[in-house]
Amino acid sequence: MSRRAADRLKIVLNHLGRPNSAVGTAFTSSLNASYPIQALRYTLDTDVLSPEQRISYEENGFILIKNLVSEEDINKFRAEFERICRRDVRIPGLLVMRDVAIAKSEFVHDEKAVSKLQDFQEDPELFRYCMLPQILKYVECFTGPNIMAMHTMLINKPPDAGKKTSRHPMHQDLHYFPFRPADRIVCAWTAMEKVDRQNGCLVVMPGSHKGTLHEHDYPEWEGGVNKLYHGIQNFEPSHARVYVEMEKGDTLFFHPLLIHGSGMNKTPGFRKAISCHYASADCYYIDVEGTTQENISKEVQELAYKKYKMDNSVSFQDTWFLRARLVQGERTSM
Known part of the structure; x- marks a missing residue:
């Protein structure tokens, strides 16, 4: 320094x-x-x-960087998202998710039926987001110079259908990750349009990253909850919350233990954001058997067996190793 x-x-x-x-x-x-x-x-x-x-x-576990991603890049990511929704292109390993409120009989192949794209590392255009120099410049401040892109998402939060299913329960991202140390992991989350409380911006609990990993499971919501949307079962409800309102191109960087979620989308439009979780290539995998992460481990393995016809010998850690991509420096461990 x-x-x-x-x-x-x-x-x-x-x-x-x-x-x-x-x-x-x-x-x-x-x-x-x-x-x-x-x-x-x-x-x-x-x-x-x-x-x-x-x-x-x-102190807070997150930091907002204004106007980090250009409108030109965001428009290109949006166009690629629309191509995928129309099935103009098929991406290996991509998980296309829809909101639980959309019945199978109503499902049509356009962006109104898709709530999230997950694992887009094989799509050159979307994965370009993970390699943007201005993003990696900040990521290095948390991970160090050897950087792995571990988890990719494009979220298309739909207008709530009246059942509050467009909410995302309060959670910690580390619940999903069988690698450590947590302090060398960070998420970059970029608004693809104006994001506010009306369309379901992120809500965070400042300082909660200093705590431990909580127990997660599906919340008991009347309207149901989307696949893999686990939430913290017990946390201090009086903890201060911040609603992170953002403009198109703004990017939030946050710690994997930060408790966060998002509210309902009360508007008629879709709220889009693109994100990537990064980890130092010097991180290491851990065994989650017997821990609070065992439930998500089994669920991810079952999904991998069903969707990708993977052998039962493929572990939770293996599923992450296969998706991880080096974006800067050397792949030293991950």
């Missing part, structure tokens, strides 16, 4: 009134140790994030 950046960070810590906090103490100690590169827990020193931005992420 440069001396100038270090001095700025000291000023921010003092301004926040926490010069004697754990973060402040750790940082002050690091200053006395010839400015080591890793002074803070959740962010790495790349001279991309300002000291103020680093402190904000350390």
